[in-house]
Amino acid sequence: MKPTPFHPRTSELLDSYDWNEWSGWLSANVYDLNPTHEYLAIRTSCGVFDTSPLYKYQIQGRDALKLINRVITQDVTRYAVGKSMYSPWCDDKGKIIDDGIVAWVDDNSFRMTTAEPTLFWLEDNAINLDVSIEDITEAYAIMAFQGPYSREVLKRLTKADVNGLKYFSLMDIELAGIPITLSRTGFTGDMGYELWVEPDKAVALWDAIFEVGQDYRIRPFGDYALDIARIEAGLLLAKVDFNSSTKVMYEHEKSTPLELGLSWAVKLGKDYFVGQKALIKDKKVGLKWNTVGLEVDLKSLESIYAKYGMPLSLPYRSWGEAVPVYSQGKLIGKATSGTWSPMLKKYIAIARIKPQYAKLGNQIEMEVTVDAERHNAKAKIVKMPFFNPSRKMS
Amino acid sequence: MNKDFDVIVVGGGHNGLTTAAYLAKAGKKVLVLERRYLVGGAAVSEEIYPGFIYTVCSYVVSLLRPEVIQELELYKHGLHLLPTDSGFIPMENGDYLARYPDHARSLDEIRRHSLRDADVHDEFDNMLYEIAFAVKPILGYTPPNLTNPGLSGTQTLNRFRKHLQSLGKEKFHWFTKIMTMSVYDFLSEWFESDVLISSISLNGIIGTMLGIKSPGTAYVLLHHYMGELDGAYSAWASQKGGTGGVSEAIASAARSYGSEIRVNAPVKQVIVKNGRAIGVALENGDELYADIVVSGADPYVTFRKLVDEKDLPTELVESIDNFKFRGSSGKVNLSLDALPDFPAMKDKSLMQGGIYICPSTDFMEQAYDDAKYDDFSKRPFLECVIPTAVDPSMAPPGKHVMSIFVQWASYNMPKYGDRDQQREAFGNAVLDTLAEFCPNIKDLILHQQVLTPWDIEDSIGLTQGNIFGGELTLDQLFFFRPAIGWADYKTPIRNYYQCGSGTHPGGGITGGPGRLAALRILKDGA
Secondary structure, eight states, X not given: OBOOTTHHHHHXXXXXXXXXXXXXXXXXXXXXXXHHHHHHHHHHSEEEEEOTTXXXXXXXXXXHHHHHHHHBSSOGGGOOTTBEEEXXXXXXXXXXXXXXXXXXXXXXXXXXXXXXXXXXXXHHHTTTOOOEEEEOTTTOEEEEEESTTHHHHHHTTOXXXXXXXXXXXXXXXXXXXXXXXXXXXXXXXXXXXXXXXXGGGHHHHHHHHHHHHGGGTEEEOOHHHHHHHHXXXXXXXXXXXXXXXXXXXXXXXXXXXXXXXXXXXXXTTSSOOTTHHHHHHHHHXXXXXXXXXXXXXXXXXXXXXXXXXXXXXXXXXXXXXXXXXXXXXXEEEEEEEEEEETTTTEEEEEEEEOGGGOSTTOEEEEEEEETTEEEEEEEEEEOSOSOOOGGGTO | OOOSEEEEEEOOBXXXXXXXXXXXXXXXXXXXXXXXXXXXXXXXXXXXXXXXXEEOSOOOBOOOOHHHHHHTTGGGGTXXXXXXXXXXXXXXXXXXXEEOSSHHHHHHHHHHHOHHHHHHHHHHHHHHHHHHHHHGGGGGSOOOOXXXXXXXXXXXXXXXXXXXXXXXXXXXXXXXXXXXXXXXXXXXXXXXOHHHHHHHHGGGTTTSSOOTXXXXXXXXXXXXXXXXXXXXXXXXXXXXXXXXXXXXXXXXXXXXXXXXXXXXXXXXXEEEETTEEEEEEETTSOEEEEEEEEEOSOHHIIIIISSOGGGSOHHHHHHHHHSOOOOOEEEEEEEESSOOOOTTOOSGGGGGSEEEEOOOHHHHHHHHHHHTTTOEEEEEEEEEEOGGGTOGGGSSTTOEEEEEEEEEEOSOOGGGOSHHHHHHHHHHHHHHHHHHHOTTHHHHEEEEEEEOHHHHHHHHOOGGGOTTXXXXXXXXXXXXXXXXXXXXXXXXXXXXXXXXXXXXXXSSSOOHHHXXXXXXXXXXXX
16 A cells, blocks of 8 residues: 555554555554544544545646536536535436546636546546546645634635635645645535645645644544544545445446435536436436435433443444334335434434435434344434534635 | 512522523523523633633533433533543652553553553453443432332332342442442452552542542442443533533523523522512512522522521421531642643643542542641642643633642631632642642743632632532432432422532532422422
8 A cells, every 4th residue: 555645744643553545545544542532623623634545637628617517417617716616426327426526726727536536437528528637646645624723723824815715715825835725625514624735745734734733732633533524514425325336236236416415516407417317307207215314312222222231332433334224114225324423412324215204303213233133223314414513614 | 479480590500500491491481590790600611811711610521411411402502522531640750650542552551550450450340330330320310208208209219229139249249338438448459559549549539528548438439430331421521611611501502492591690588488489589689589499509508598497497407507518629720831741741642631640549648638627738639631732712822721620628727827828828739739740830820720618619609619519428419418308309498499419419510400300390390
């Protein structure tokens, strides 16, 4: 596995020896054995996550906008230079391939981050278009700098108008003398930024942020903490909450963005995009699945443990192996990820269920296993995001 | 007499607010009257020195009842608990004992002091955990009246018996020991490392005028373990912005249900007519009338100050006069220019947890000995927390606040002169002791606030400055809290109830008394 440009610092701080593999790169699960502290940095002070392994593409040329608009489900024409957008993209059958952030950096220039390699797909769709597509994955390191104090730290390191940078906007600035692209985006559902920097300046950027960040109890955070935060934020994770249609073999393993609750990011009325027809039809016929938030009833869960003479036990680390969801004993779908929310003091989960059961407040059941025996704990359908502080967009 | 409210709660401490929230949620028209300019009682955050926020008195949250968090939806109202799950105990020889959030690492650390103790540690934990699990449900019961338990009281006693029977023979044996022994003797049956015993024993003496070798203190340890059982909800944690945030969250919940809360509204007396409470008289002369009056104050204030002796049976007056308040702890709050330096602390992440000055069992017992005779400990036991190590919002960037809980100090310490002189001498002893383990502390201090038990009484209103509204000893718990026959939140005065920490399940930021009192009032058909 390869070290990212931040590796000299991340490896120094990683007391746990707990790395995982992310697209061939070393990525931290947790730095100091207790993810809760890292999670709390995201929610109460500020934290840094090394997101360098994301695939990155630069799309340039006269038809760059045309290509992007053909591939993604969002309508790029509603945006402008200096803005970025979240969007899924689909295959011809309207099944989701991947999702990511598209940033409009200059008149004829876009940057795209994706979870899966996407060069082939972009080139495939660029036939007859005047556009160049470049894989810039290794040309930049990205640091996600998230948390309510992230802005205060940045403001002390630059003269640029950090306050003026709106949610889902970006600008090129100098931070502590280092040229970076500052983007007001993130995967935590909190106030936060993503910083693009050239690899040879990554360590210097890290050091500058951590030096000032000390005053605000900055921490590096890993996957475990990020996963708790992103579930609270109701953000779906590829390979966990959905599969890429190009990576699985059977239809039932695939989903449309509408089934995933992403209809707000699917502009069916815009010019042609891949999967448009299929999605319009799907919507007309009616969705097979709805994606909903679940809140597990703690009293019900407690009573299951009580049968074993055990106190209530909760998932302090998020889980991502799907479990069945029932309505009065009848199978209606699956919960794809879940966690104890330290912020809300609730056990929350993201689930995909049949639409007729998806009404807010509906009582259903989720399978839990105690001592290798199966039980159904009561749960109810709740609104997502579970946690949505006003500072996220302020 | 026209009533102004259905219920008036006297005292806006966190339990008074909890009672108000539950009653308002049930549709009652509720008014809370608080003497000070802010709600919270002993759970308040105040900016005493500009830019620095102190958790003036209580500083950790561990026993906040999960059902209170859930039922009042406190997270919606700003409850935000930050775990403080590490511990650091510097020793006199320059060594230290640490507890980490990671279990394996903590065992490694104990192993450094005693291989044997590390081996037995998990067994000890399980034993205590199991006993706590069996006993814990009593925290959620209304204590039955032993002399006349009635049907529901008999049911409660029966449930309690069942819980205890579930322990099995061996655990029951430990249970009887824990109910009777001193925390030092109890721990010595398990462990050999002196600093380990010292560090666990402190849970047996907090808030009591007892030493680690005084019988009965082992139980207090169990009481603290019950808090850990609900770890998911509350563990040992500090509230973001200080413990005042917990009170604010409960107050916000109460308001959201329609309760009114008035600050700067000291109550002089509960108005009693024909053996029935009908309202309150404020110090400004106003009178307010309600069907029910609830006192969130401690038992002494509830029975001996707010109402007239002639309205109470003599036995109760005697019981309350004999109820032990005995303030035993003080508090020092510091504004610091930078993080203090403990030379023994190798891993600086330990700054985020508790720092305990209890280097040996002799140190602990000696500290208690000093204080027995209207005095304070010359080298007191200190529990230091630096909330800004996790929550930067409580001080300007780069600066810190430190909360130091101190034991022991007496309510009366005339040998040092007047109250100001007593406070100064006490504050000096605290800082001198801390400086033995943290040499640069005095250079960093920008501002300090020192509270003796007398100051706690004076500012918060807790009798003799007892932080639990009455000591948490076996003879003052459950059926006995605050007096036998009157542990079910009622009083001999009709429509006059009690809901403070001086009732079951008692002290600390639990919300338990507040909730159970509200349920009792509703059950009585208010």
